[in-house]
Amino acid sequence: xxxxxxEVTREIEGRLLLVHFLRDHLQLTGTHxxxxxxxxxxxxxxxxxxxVKSCTVLAAMAGGHEVRTVEGLEQHGELDxxxxxxxxxxGLQCGFCTPGMMMTARALLDREPDPSDEEIREAISGxxxxxxxxATIVRSIRWAAAEQAGTRTTAEEPERTVxxxxxxxxxxxxxxxxxx
Amino acid sequence: MTTVAAxxxxxxxxxxxxxxxxxxxxxxxxxxxxxxxxxxxxxDLQLPGMxxxxxxxxxxxxxxxxxVDTTLAEAHPKVRLVVTGAMLAEKGLAWMPTLSNDxxxxxxxxxVRFQGQEVAFVVAEDxxxxxxxxxxxxxxxxxxxxxxxxxxxxxxxxxxIRDDLExxxxxxxxxxxxxDAAATDEVFRRADVVVSQDIVYPRVHPxxxxxxxxxxxxxxxxxxxxxWSTTQAPHAHRTLYxxxxxxxxxxxxxxxxxxxxxxxNKVPIYPGxxxxxxxxxxxxxxxxxxxxxxENLISTGFARDYIMRGEIAATRDGRILAIRTxxxxxxxxxxxxxxxxxxxAGFFGVFTGSYDLEAAYCKMTAVYTNKAPGGVAYxxxxxxxxxxxxxxxxxxxxxxELRMDPIELRMKNFIRPEQFPYRTKTGWVYDSGNYAPTMxxxxxxxxxxxxxxxxxxxxxxxxIMGIGVSFFTEAVxxxxxxxxDILGLGMADGCELRVHPTGKAVVRLSVQSQGQGHETxxxxxxxxxxxxxxxxxxxxxxxxxxxxxGLGTYGSRSTxxxxxxxxxxxxxxxxxxxxxxxxxxxxxxxxLEWEKGSFTVAGDPNASVTIQDIAMRAHGAGDxxxxxxxxxxxxxxxxxxxxxxxxxxxxxVVDIDPGTAKVTxxxxxxVDDCGTRINPMIIEGQVHGGLxxxxxxxxxxxxxxxxxxxxxxxxxxDYLIPTALEVPDWxxxxxxxxxxxxxxxxxxxGESATVGSPPAIVNAVVxxxxxxxxxxxxxxxxxxxxxxxxxxRPLPPI
Numbered sequence: 021x022x023x024x025x026x027e028v029t030r031e032i033e034g035r036l037l038l039v040h041f042l043r044d045h046l047q048l049t050g051t052h053x054x055x056x057x058x059x060x061x062x063x064x065x066x067x068x069x070x071x072v073k074s075c076t077v078l079a080a081m082a083g084g085h086e087v088r089t090v091e092g093l094e095q096h097g098e099l100d101x102x103x104x105x106x107x108x109x110x111g112l113q114c115g116f117c118t119p120g121m122m123m124t125a126r127a128l129l130d131r132e133p134d135p136s137d138e139e140i141r142e143a144i145s146g147x148x149x150x151x152x153x154x155a156t157i158v159r160s161i162r163w164a165a166a167e168q169a170g171t172r173t174t175a176e177e178p179e180r181t182v183x184x185x186x187x188x189x190x191x192x193x194x195x196x197x198x199x200x
Numbered sequence: 201m202t203t204v205a206a207x208x209x210x211x212x213x214x215x216x217x218x219x220x221x222x223x224x225x226x227x228x229x230x231x232x233x234x235x236x237x238x239x240x241x242x243x244d245l246q247l248p249g250m251x252x253x254x255x256x257x258x259x260x261x262x263x264x265x266x267x268v269d270t271t272l273a274e275a276h277p278k279v280r281l282v283v284t285g286a287m288l289a290e291k292g293l294a295w296m297p298t299l300s301n302d303x304x305x306x307x308x309x310x311x312v313r314f315q316g317q318e319v320a321f322v323v324a325e326d327x328x329x330x331x332x333x334x335x336x337x338x339x340x341x342x343x344x345x346x347x348x349x350x351x352x353x354x355x356x357x358x359x360x361i362r363d364d365l366e367x368x369x370x371x372x373x374x375x376x377x378x379x380d381a382a383a384t385d386e387v388f389r390r391a392d393v394v395v396s397q398d399i400v401y402p403r404v405h406p407x408x409x410x411x412x413x414x415x416x417x418x419x420x421x422x423x424x425x426x427x428w429s430t431t432q433a434p435h436a437h438r439t440l441y442x443x444x445x446x447x448x449x450x451x452x453x454x455x456x457x458x459x460x461x462x463x464x465n466k467v468p469i470y471p472g473x474x475x476x477x478x479x480x481x482x483x484x485x486x487x488x489x490x491x492x493x494x495e496n497l498i499s500t501g502f503a504r505d506y507i508m509r510g511e512i513a514a515t516r517d518g519r520i521l522a523i524r525t526x527x528x529x530x531x532x533x534x535x536x537x538x539x540x541x542x543x544x545a546g547f548f549g550v551f552t553g554s555y556d557l558e559a560a561y562c563k564m565t566a567v568y569t570n571k572a573p574g575g576v577a578y579x580x581x582x583x584x585x586x587x588x589x590x591x592x593x594x595x596x597x598x599x600x601e602l603r604m605d606p607i608e609l610r611m612k613n614f615i616r617p618e619q620f621p622y623r624t625k626t627g628w629v630y631d632s633g634n635y636a637p638t639m640x641x642x643x644x645x646x647x648x649x650x651x652x653x654x655x656x657x658x659x660x661x662x663x664i665m666g667i668g669v670s671f672f673t674e675a676v677x678x679x680x681x682x683x684x685d686i687l688g689l690g691m692a693d694g695c696e697l698r699v700h701p702t703g704k705a706v707v708r709l710s711v712q713s714q715g716q717g718h719e720t721x722x723x724x725x726x727x728x729x730x731x732x733x734x735x736x737x738x739x740x741x742x743x744x745x746x747x748x749x750g751l752g753t754y755g756s757r758s759t760x761x762x763x764x765x766x767x768x769x770x771x772x773x774x775x776x777x778x779x780x781x782x783x784x785x786x787x788x789x790x791x792l793e794w795e796k797g798s799f800t801v802a803g804d805p806n807a808s809v810t811i812q813d814i815a816m817r818a819h820g821a822g823d824x825x826x827x828x829x830x831x832x833x834x835x836x837x838x839x840x841x842x843x844x845x846x847x848x849x850x851x852x853v854v855d856i857d858p859g860t861a862k863v864t865x866x867x868x869x870x871v872d873d874c875g876t877r878i879n880p881m882i883i884e885g886q887v888h889g890g891l892x893x894x895x896x897x898x899x900x901x902x903x904x905x906x907x908x909x910x911x912x913x914x915x916x917x918d919y920l921i922p923t924a925l926e927v928p929d930w931x932x933x934x935x936x937x938x939x940x941x942x943x944x945x946x947x948x949x950g951e952s953a954t955v956g957s958p959p960a961i962v963n964a965v966v967x968x969x970x971x972x973x974x975x976x977x978x979x980x981x982x983x984x985x986x987x988x989x990x991x992x993r994p995l996p997p998i
Contacts, residue, residue, distance in 0.1 A: 049244035050237015055493040059916035090237035103235040114715025115234030116460030141924040153888030154924040
């Protein structure tokens with residue numbers, strides 16, 4: 021099969037799952053394994069351009085086909101807008117669901133460059149994140165859409181949590197040691 | 201003093217610097233590796249000659265083991281080792297201590313006590329072969345009656361689960377009480393209004409996306425064991441392994457690499473870790489154990505499982521006088537609760553909540569059942585999820601009884617700002633709080649009055665809408681070593697800081713991130729104190745050979761304990777830097793003024809040295825002031841004087857489909873106050889994640905059993921976790937009430953949202969169902985359970 025543009029040939033058992041082939045045989049460990057029932061989507065990779073759960077594909081079935089993993093998102097030393105969006109909008113915490121989420125998001129933006137929040141949520145609904153509560157993932161994907169459309173403006177940047185300028189700051193000066 | 205601000209999704213403020221030199225929004229230093237698939241999780245590790253371990257588990261909840269035949273498994277061409285409980289018993293390793301001074305079977309010897317319990321393990325050349333070989337082991341069981349319903353576990357005829365314990369003739373684990381029973385009874389006798397309600401907090405599971413696992417590598421030449429494992433507390437684990445396995449502690453290195461979420465699931469030592477160690481000791485090869493999702497759900501630490509009776513006493517005009525509660529706690533087959541030793545019920549004693557009471561009392565009984573061990577996990581802050589759920593449900597029941605608005609009732613009874621530090625009737629000393637502005641902000645963000653008007657209109661049209669409120673006080677940052685320890689290890693945390701000659705620094709922590717962003721925020725803490733940019737500060741954690749001793753990350757304790765240590769160790773370095781600066785500038789230390797990042801001679805702004813200049817001088821040529829050693833580094837072990845008590849006000853809006861009874865969380869407003877905010881972006885993410893936990897627990901999640909003890913929630917097909925479609929776009933705001941005893945005024949926050957959100961959601965559902973005459977409904981509020989409730993039928997028991 022072709023993985024991230026490179027041809028690989030291996031002798032494998034017929035029952036070997038694609039997720040284990042990628043991780044254990046090719047050492048592409050960015051793709052994760054989070055459940056046994058095809059629910060969590062931490063193993064999402066592309067098979068011929070479509071996101072699939074690689075725990076539910078036999079490696080042998082991917083023979084002769086093109087596989088793309090998270091390791092193939094970065095092109096020519098440039099991060100994909102999706103990758104930058106996840107960093108800019110805090111779309112990840114423990115990082116375990118992140119590769120799968122980003123692969124699905126990339127596929128979504130290829131198909132629909134300007135998705136609504138509802139479309140984004142629907143697109144990632146086959147995947148579970150335990151850390152982020154999804155809102156920042158939605159923002160991340162929106163950020164990437166605006167970035168690649170060249171329409172990102174300050175107003176569309178993610179909201180940020182700060183005290184308004186006229187509000188007094190936290191009253192910790194006496195304990196912060198900055199006056200010592 | 202409290203600062204009030206908000207950023208609901210309707211409000212946006214321009215931020216401060218993207219790269220603050222200290223506290224503030226800063227993008228995470230962890231992210232570049234994670235977004236490239238370059239994180240390093242346990243299962244990513246591949247070592248030369250590494251073997252794979254798989255565990256055979258009990259299909260039955262309670263059964264005597266008559267025989268274990270491993271002949272066929274051993275004959276498998278790829279199998280290197282098969283180990284049974286009997287073999288471990290010969291080495292004295294069949295049982296291990298739990299974090300609650302009980303013992304737990306590593307591999308069952310006499311009998312199995314829960315479905316999914318470890319019975320034998322196989323080490324083979326690859327993970328598929330190891331699984332194959334499990335099928336070849338033949339175990340003969342004699343089934344025994346199982347104890348599943350905690351309410352019958354103490355009946356005289358109940359089978360005794362723990363006959364391994366000398367003289368044990370029942371399933372009783374412990375009784376515990378707090379508060380003043382007589383004083384509370386007295387208040388209840390004279391109260392105008394008494395409301396009581398049975399409330400169940402069902403068994404749930406933290407289910408981190410990465411399951412538990414380990415790679416053990418014993419090097420027979422130098423006698424050193426290295427264990428990479430999914431642990432939230434690597435140092436405590438090292439010490440426990442030394443005690444269990446008899447290996448010298450300096451020959452054990454525990455490494456907790458990147459962890460794919462913990463949520464309390466990765467605090468205990470699981471049999472699988474011990475099996476991997478034994479496997480490596482016996483084969484002389486690295487051995488990897490990685491459990492699958494089913495194993496994670498059925499055998500590792502569950503959460504909650506408290507059956508509570510809550511009672512509240514009040515005056516007719518809404519003054520809350522006392523709370524009384526009786527709890528039955530299901531601990532499973534082994535008492536593996538991860539809590540400070542003197543706190544068998546964790547910090548459940550804070551069930552008095554945010555209210556100024558005259559009296560309070562709790563009596564609790566914990567029992568064994570034929571289920572997996574656990575109890576303290578899933579962002580519970582040592583049972584505060586249960587405590588807050590109890591008080592926030594029962595206060596709502598009172599509001600219902602008094603026909604009073606739930607926010608008005610809470611406001612009327614809040615502990616007032618001038619009462620802090622406030623000693624509760626169960627002995628907890630809340631550090632600081634200013635509750636009313638937090639509640640007001642939530643009310644304002646939600647548009648509470650408009651919501652009530654909308655609800656009235658909808659009710660008139662037959663639509664079902666509910667508004668739920670919760671207000672919580674957390675207790676995080678365990679804890680003062682005078683009374684908090686885990687198996688004798690005081691709950692203090694170390695921190696080491698070393699500034700290199702060129703002014704770059706490395707800070708070493710005893711706590712262990714599982715996604716909470718420590719690599720970023722701890723660099724920010726040091727940056728704030730020393731003026732070294734956070735990009736120039738490397739944060740090292742998780743490797744017991746590289747980091748100072750400490751108790752790890754859980755109970756939202758990183759910021760309260762280790763964060764304090766990081767600030768103080770930086771100040772220690774700054775104190776030394778001041779001495780060196782005085783030599784460089786040839787003035788007395790008293791003449792130096794610290795401006796973040798440099799010392800300047802008072803009155804002479806041109807005479808100044810930066811922390812980077814000082815670092816070079818500390819390592820370079822030239823004399824240092826009398827008595828000052830070369831180098832620029834320090835270490836500290838921080839013993840907190842108290843916990844920190846963050847608080848929050850949450851408002852939830854739900855809609856219920858009248859035909860299907862499906863509950864939709866339409867809006868959720870969360871206002872949190874965790875004192876000084878180190879990185880607002882990261883706090884917001886912590887809150888979002890916790891709120892999602894709340895939706896899961898309130899509406900979807902439950903670890904259920906049938907009467908034979910079969911776990912009915914052993915996969916993500918049955919154990920439902922919210923996806924992006926079940927949660928709304930969160931609306932958050934904050935207030936700032938610093939902790940007076942914390943060096944930077946910061947409180948923990950990681951678990952607040954998990955603690956505070958379930959009661960808000962349940963209160964909203966119950967509020968929605970008020971026209972149906974419903975005052976309470978137990979979680980999880982799935983469509984079928986809500987539908988039953990709407991038909992006026994009693995809900996199926998939990």
